[in-house]
Amino acid sequence: xxxxxxLSLPLPNHVAVIMDGNGRWAQRRGLPRTAGHKEGLTAAKKxxxxxxxxxxxxxxxxxxxxxxxxxxxxEVGYLMSLIKRHxxxxxxxxxxxGIKIDHIGDLAGLPEDVQNEIIKAKEDxxxxxxxxxxxxxxxxxRDEIVRAVKSLNAEKVEITEQAISTRLDAHLPxxxxxxxxxxxxxxSNFLLWQAAYAEFVFNDTLxxxxxxxxxxxxxxxxxxxxxxxxxxxxxxx
Numbered sequence: 001x002x003x004x005x006x007l008s009l010p011l012p013n014h015v016a017v018i019m020d021g022n023g024r025w026a027q028r029r030g031l032p033r034t035a036g037h038k039e040g041l042t043a044a045k046k047x048x049x050x051x052x053x054x055x056x057x058x059x060x061x062x063x064x065x066x067x068x069x070x071x072x073x074x075e076v077g078y079l080m081s082l083i084k085r086h087x088x089x090x091x092x093x094x095x096x097x098g099i100k101i102d103h104i105g106d107l108a109g110l111p112e113d114v115q116n117e118i119i120k121a122k123e124d125x126x127x128x129x130x131x132x133x134x135x136x137x138x139x140x141x142r143d144e145i146v147r148a149v150k151s152l153n154a155e156k157v158e159i160t161e162q163a164i165s166t167r168l169d170a171h172l173p174x175x176x177x178x179x180x181x182x183x184x185x186x187x188s189n190f191l192l193w194q195a196a197y198a199e200f201v202f203n204d205t206l207x208x209x210x211x212x213x214x215x216x217x218x219x220x221x222x223x224x225x226x227x228x229x230x231x232x233x234x235x236x237x
Contacts, residue, residue, distance in 0.1 A: 001108055003216065011055065011056055011219065012222055013056070014056075014172065015051060015059045015175070015177045015179065016059075016190065017181075018181070019044060019182055019183050019208055020183075020206075021183070021205070034074075035212045039208035042188070044061055045093060046211060047059070047211075048095055048101050050216070052099060057131060057132055058172060059134070059174070060135075060136060061084065061134070063136055064083070064105075064137045065136070065138075066138060066189070067140065080111055083114055083118075084114050087120070088124070091121075094121075095125075095128070098128045099125065100125045100126065102132055102170050103123050103136075103170070104136050104137075104144065104168075104169035105144075122179070124141045141189045141192030141220055144168055145168075145192065145193055147167075147169075172194060176222070178190075178201070178216050179200075179201050179202075181204075182203075182207060184202070199225045201218045
């Protein structure tokens with residue numbers, strides 16, 4: 001599957017990715033789990049660049065969930081350090097590809113230095129007009145919805161779908177394509193609201209081994225789907 005093949009058909013506007021398999025990738029090589037996370041960062045850059053090359057408007061990466069705090073303290077500390085070190089260090093990459101950084105998740109629940117790096121990355125890339133890369137850090141779908149409803153209650157605003165949507169962490173379009181690598185087939189509390197009508201593709205490849213070719217193939221699967229959004233489409237005569 002080539003890029004030209006994909007560009008000849010409608011592309012997803014918003015792709016979400018559950019980057020699963022870093023730990024298993026490392027363990028199969030006799031390496032610490034942290035080595036898998038480091039390699040996973042390289043894979044993430046490749047996929048964001050590939051999305052940018054196609055002109056995909058949004059790509060959301062499940063970077064660190066609200067449940068990930070339950071992992072070993074050493075691993076959590078490494079992940080926080082990895083996020084902090086690379087957010088600003090990758091500015092040249094963002095600039096080259098015109099990538100705008102955004103964030104979803106409970107920012108206040110993160111270490112202050114990580115909060116500052118996220119805010120700085122958003123500010124530094126706010127004027128870029130290419131793909132928006134949304135980093136889901138300290139993110140949980142249920143937590144996001146609960147915080148949105150609490151905001152509505154505090155404002156004494158009627159609770160409607162539109163009202164909830166406007167109080168989610170970022171004003172994002174609904175997810176068109178959700179890809180999960182690593183062979184698991186579940187949402188894991190990711191974008192529960194936004195993925196209501198997403199097309200799911202589950203890929204057995206462990207995240208560090210996931211590359212542009214695999215990404216393009218998953219988009220091709222999406223392009224073959226018949227999206228009805230609950231309606232029944234009339235058959236062509």
